[in-house]
Amino acid sequence: MTVIQPKLTPKQKALAINLDQTIYGTFAEIGAGQETVRHFFRAGGASQTIAKAMSAYDKDFSDAIYGKEAKNRYVTQNRLRKMLRYEVSLIEERVSRATCPGRKFFSYANTVTTINFDKTMKGHGWVGLRFQCHEADDYNEIVLHVKFNENDATLQQETLGSLGVNLIYGAFNYADNPRRMINSLLDDISKDNIEIDMIDFSGPAFSYVDNRLMSLQLVKNGMTDAVIFNSEGNNMLPADILYKKNIFAVRGSFRPVTLVNIDMFEKGLEMFKKDWGCSQEETEVLFEITIANLRAAGDIDERDFLDRVDVLGKLGYTVIISNFSEYYRLIDYFAPYTNGKIGVAMGVNNMLDVFDENYYENLSGGILEAFGKFFRKGMRVYLYPYKDPETQQLLTANNLKVNDSLKELYKYFKHNKRIVDIQNFNPDYSEIYSRIILDKIANHIPGWEKEVPEGVADLIKERGMFGYKEELKLKEFS
Structure with a gap:
């Protein structure tokens, strides 16, 4: 029988770190007081753990220590990493390894802004740790970005302090299990209080870690609604x-x-840029996969997940993984970041889902509330x-049949060009269906190679993606 160990409180975790005489380092916290280090001071036994604690709160003083930042932006990932590396270099410079054998050095830092007086800005920040697993090892780094949801600065500071303790404890106890470490970050913290929307592991202890899988954990565990990574997998x-895109x-x-996917994307984007006069530089293109889609066959298959994003990455696309089953939630997610135009390319079947009232039973305002968020100003399907x-009928916006009770609403959105047909699509692609391609791939039925973009078939065969079995592959050449 598996015994479930009780979760430690921040005080218990801080004490456990303090009592470990091999752990020694510094704390540098900007913007929300010294909320993390106070846990270690209060827990007792901190004299063997804390080399220095500081809050370079004044910008001029902070610049004198870490250097100036471009555009005077201080709550940035770049600032955080500067802090971590500078503080570690000071430990190495000022503490002799000869007189302190066996010690694992670390530097914890955060740079945050809490909620403002008018409560118009909720607050966010960067939190990170640079640390050794053993005294002779190179350093590892864990960096994460947080968004505060509480409406009180003091509460946000307390949440930040607990998060910092969890990060330090997790790094020194779960470095060999990053998933467990991620899960432990919100110990003693309500998911309603904070969101972690980016995390990055680097260093020798995490050489095997794929940060895309770590991003997936954030969404899967309900720690954020969506994560984004570029074509390089960063x-x-x-x-x-x-922002403002x-x-x-x-x-x-x-x-x-x-x-079909590429034709939909390319022809839809071409119309979008022409409709709104958008340049390529002003436009961010995202290929979205939902958690619900990843779970379609049961538990999430991480290999299958990586296969999908690897192919999209090879084609040069940026990927967003979300828990937005309903389209309106995706648009609602974009809205705080930009006042720009938003376009969504979709197939007819997806549009029928949009006009299915059953999807909106959880909303007090029902489908009208959802449409208010989805068909917002500057948005077009x-x-x-x-x-x-x-x-063999070709279904378009002109002959699409929605529920009788929503016919007039559909006509309204179509009349006002909130829903438009993609023009100049390639009719030769009308009989390409991904489920049939999958069956062909798994059973080595020829012909599917011509139904995917150039280079994709070679990648699938080379890596054995989507059920392309190696033993069958060998038979093809025998």
């Missing part, structure tokens, strides 16, 4: 890439990416036609 802060999104399973395999 975690991206949503605010950094979406026009956004064009394509949702799909991408299992695998087909010529680009609809890709669908050829019914049984009737």
Whole structure:
């Protein structure tokens, strides 16, 4: 029988670190007081753990220590990493390894801004740790971005303090199990109080870690609604890439990416830029996969997840993983970041889901509340036609049949060009279906290679993706 160990409180975790005589380091906290280090002072036995605790609160003083920041932005990932590395260099410079054998050095830092007086800015920040697993090892880093949800600065400071303790304790106790470490970050913290929307592991202890999988854990565990990573697989802060941008999104399973997906994206984006006069530089394109889609066959298959994003990455696309089953939640997620235009490319079947009232039973305002968030000003749907395999009828915005009670509402959105058909689509792709391609891949039925973008088939075969079995692969060449 598995025995579930009780979770330690921040005080208990701080005490456990203090009592470990091999752990020694510094705390540098900017913007919300010394909320993390106070746990270690209060727990007792801190004299063997804390080399220094500081709060370089004044910008001029902070600049004198860590250097100036571009555009005078201090709550940034770059600032945090500067702090971590500078403080570690001081420990190495000022503490002799000869007189302190066996010690694992660390530097904890955060740079945050809590909720403002008018409560118009909720507050956010960067939190990180640079540490050794053993005294002779190179340093590892864990960096994360947080958004505060509480409406009181003092409460946000307390939450930050607990998070810092959890990070330090987790690093020294769960470095060999990053998933457990991520789960422990919110010990003694309500998920309603804080959101972690980016995390990055680096260093020798995490050489095997794929940060895309760590991002997936954040969404899977309900610690954030969405995570984004670029075509190189690097975690991206949503605010950094979406801020004041026009956004064009394509949702799909991408299992695998087909010529239909690319045709929908390219033709839809072309219309979007023409409709709103958007340049490529002003527009962020996102390929979205939902957690619900990843769970379609049961538990999330991480290999399958990586297969999908690897193919999208090879094609040069940025990926967003979300828990937004309903489209209106995706648009609502974008809204705080930008006042720009938003476009969504989707197929006819997805549009029918949008106009299905059953999806909105959890909303007090029902489908009208959802539509208010979805069809907001500056948002437009680009609809890709669908050829019914049984009737051979091509379904478009003009002949799409929605529920009788929503006919007039549908006509309204179509009349006002909130829903438009994608023009110049390639009719040769109308009979490409991803589920059939998957079956062909798994059973080595030829022909599917011509139904996916150039280079994708080679990648699938090379890596054995989407059920492409190696033993069958060998038979093809025997």
